[in-house]
Amino acid sequence: xxxxxxxxxxxxxxxxxxxxxxxxxxxxxxxxxxxxxxxxxxxxxxxxxxxxxxxxxxxxxxxxxxxxxxxxxxxxxxxxxxxxxxxxxxxxxxxxxxxxxxxxxxxxxxxxxxxxxxxxxxxxxxxxxxxxxxxxxxxxxxxxxxxxxxxxxxxxxxxxxxxxxxxxxxxxxxxxxxxxxxxxxxxxxxxxxxxxxxxxxxxxxxxxxxxxxxxxxxxxxxxxxxxxxxxxxxxxxxxxxxxxxxxxxxxxxxxxxxxxxxxxxxxxxxxxxxxxxxxxxxxxxxxxxxxxxxxxxxxxxxxxxxxxxxxxxxxxxxx
Amino acid sequence: xxxxxxxxxxxxxxxxxxxxxxxxxxxxxxxxxxxxxxxxxxxxxxxxxxxxxxxxxxxxxxxxxxxxxxxxxxxxxxxxxxxxxxxxxxxxxxxxxxxxxxxxxxxxxxxxxxxxxxxxxxxxxxxxxxxxxxxxxxxxxxxxxxxxxxxxxxxxxxxxxxxxxxxxxxxxxxxxxxxxxxxxxxxxxxxxxxxxxxxxxxxxxxxxxxxxxxxxxxxxxxxxxxxxxxxxxxxxxxxxxxxxxxxxxxxxxxxxxxxxxxxxxxxxxxxxxxxxxxxxxxxxxxxxxxxxxxxxxxxxxxxxxxxxxxxxxxxxxxxxxxxxxxxxxxxxxxxxxxxxxxxxxxxxxxxxxxxxxxxxxxxxxxxxxxxxxxxxxxxxxxxxxxxx
Numbered sequence: 215x216x217x218x219x220x221x222x223x224x225x226x227x228x229x230x231x232x233x234x235x236x237x238x239x240x241x242x243x244x245x246x247x248x249x250x251x252x253x254x255x256x257x258x259x260x261x262x263x264x265x266x267x268x269x270x271x272x273x274x275x276x277x278x279x280x281x282x283x284x285x286x287x288x289x290x291x292x293x294x295x296x297x298x299x300x301x302x303x304x305x306x307x308x309x310x311x312x313x314x315x316x317x318x319x320x321x322x323x324x325x326x327x328x329x330x331x332x333x334x335x336x337x338x339x340x341x342x343x344x345x346x347x348x349x350x351x352x353x354x355x356x357x358x359x360x361x362x363x364x365x366x367x368x369x370x371x372x373x374x375x376x377x378x379x380x381x382x383x384x385x386x387x388x389x390x391x392x393x394x395x396x397x398x399x400x401x402x403x404x405x406x407x408x409x410x411x412x413x414x415x416x417x418x419x420x421x422x423x424x425x426x427x428x429x430x431x432x433x434x435x436x437x438x439x440x441x442x443x444x445x446x447x448x449x450x451x452x453x454x455x456x457x458x459x460x461x462x463x464x465x466x467x468x469x470x471x472x473x474x475x476x477x478x479x480x481x482x483x484x485x486x487x488x489x490x491x492x493x494x495x496x497x498x499x500x501x502x503x504x505x506x507x508x509x510x511x512x513x514x515x516x517x518x519x520x521x522x523x524x525x526x527x528x529x530x531x532x533x
Numbered sequence: 534x535x536x537x538x539x540x541x542x543x544x545x546x547x548x549x550x551x552x553x554x555x556x557x558x559x560x561x562x563x564x565x566x567x568x569x570x571x572x573x574x575x576x577x578x579x580x581x582x583x584x585x586x587x588x589x590x591x592x593x594x595x596x597x598x599x600x601x602x603x604x605x606x607x608x609x610x611x612x613x614x615x616x617x618x619x620x621x622x623x624x625x626x627x628x629x630x631x632x633x634x635x636x637x638x639x640x641x642x643x644x645x646x647x648x649x650x651x652x653x654x655x656x657x658x659x660x661x662x663x664x665x666x667x668x669x670x671x672x673x674x675x676x677x678x679x680x681x682x683x684x685x686x687x688x689x690x691x692x693x694x695x696x697x698x699x700x701x702x703x704x705x706x707x708x709x710x711x712x713x714x715x716x717x718x719x720x721x722x723x724x725x726x727x728x729x730x731x732x733x734x735x736x737x738x739x740x741x742x743x744x745x746x747x748x749x750x751x752x753x754x755x756x757x758x759x760x761x762x763x764x765x766x767x768x769x770x771x772x773x774x775x776x777x778x779x780x781x782x783x784x785x786x787x788x789x790x791x792x793x794x795x796x797x798x799x800x801x802x803x804x805x806x807x808x809x810x811x812x813x814x815x816x817x818x819x820x821x822x823x824x825x826x827x828x829x830x831x832x833x834x835x836x837x838x839x840x841x842x843x844x845x846x847x848x849x850x851x852x853x854x855x856x857x858x859x860x861x862x863x864x865x866x867x868x869x870x871x872x873x874x875x876x877x878x879x880x881x882x883x884x885x886x887x888x889x890x891x892x893x894x895x896x897x898x899x900x901x902x903x904x905x906x907x908x909x910x911x912x913x914x915x916x917x918x919x920x921x
Contacts, residue, residue, distance in 0.1 A: 395665075457670070481781070
């Protein structure tokens, strides 16, 4: 065991991105389909107020509300904030104001972009109107933005009785989060050693258990695991399953064996694929060694060493 | 000062299905909440606080349900909070709500859990591409299958036991109008010959992916007295957690599960759960987890759980019916699955489980677990008030 050297801590971008779908239900369906038809719908609450965008349930009484009304495409800015440097996928790619706009006939404001030459051109109380997107699909982006407007105000909200042909029933919401990920010092040390095909665990000074991969602390004792110790390279298959369905993100032919492998000297198993042996001949206790491929960060798989199987009692505490 | 006794006075579920494209998430939770209120014959104004749970955010997108769903759940102007504990969240959510009443913070609380798996991707949510880390080579079933193999090795269970559990739960589901997977033509042979996905787990031994919600109205003694239908009384409730991975973790029978069950039995004065508890709704997403949890929860000695299953003890007409509702194997809106277990336990002791009612059920255990066997939550409900 040797004291841990100060490692160069790794960092890498982590992008979490997924196109979530959403079923709209009757009220949001009408609202977004209305935008496609250049019509803004609100909902009337039991107290007579008109909410735009509409909601399904009354925020005061909690009762279901379904009385849709059409409001004007013109309105008044109730408050705003200047956005000097738009980010990707924001409504406009030139500086604009985020504005809350109460449309004529509505009692609540809607948040959207306001196209204006500069913050000096924006004020609370200014009159604006919707600039419709040229191509509309039934989405909030059907409103391209608001723009200054000095024409006549819209009238009272009009009851909306009809139904739209071909209503929008669902939307796809692409979600994306950008992180900078760092695995921390312990994992950075582990990965640096792994580049030389050496596996480094860290021992808990309290319970003496060796963690692989190390996480810098013992989750049981809650103390730092500073002392490094080399484990493996050989190990024992403690348990496994035969995978018969192809995972979307993995280029591995099925069937294959996904195993828990306790490297010699480690006190918990890590996970790996078993190769170099027919899948139906893998067994608990099989002795294995890592197989590396050029440029691989982790062993590509583990193969049998040919040693006699490990005795069940030697690894049963690791299950 | 003693704790206030807590009663379940309203229960509501949606009909669980693969995809509820006709409703928004707000519409889905509303449906369950309304049914729970109707069962309790209460109005939105009678609710003092709302406690909501769902699966981890990545499963459905970052959506802050406690914010977006406040009006759908009548929570405007009231305390509303969210509970997070992965797959066990439905159970933990009900317990947080129950504790608010036990501590006399509130008198009547609506608690609810939901999942719209059709609008999410749980597999993706579980396997984010974390830099420098080895990708998980298997998916959810592959994560649990090696532990099932370890159980079989440890106990010498015959490899037929998993199919027996699945066959039972799938038949039970036929008696539950809210269950998702209902196959009237299910046979033991059909289960046994279904494709092996993650050996030793077969296709029909795994849970489905469901859209659904479950809601409970909990109240104090005065609320229970006013309730139109018999309440289920919470006789004990506990949560425990442990790390997903640590040296010495028993993946087959985690210590946190044992400790959680022991705490619940101590609160309820249960000495012999196998004899004293009448019915169990346990979280069994893969059939082999029934015998595993029977041991973990103290219904069988270590190594003996599979014998209860094999001898028919856990059948609907057995001595200790397990998952008369059809369980998670038949219905799995992940975020709601734990609360459905708690709700089904309550239905049994209220005598309102309908066709899947266990005759004379007086004490029922609801159980949930989540993460990599990391979070546990359980409650024991009975038809009698704890201090009565």
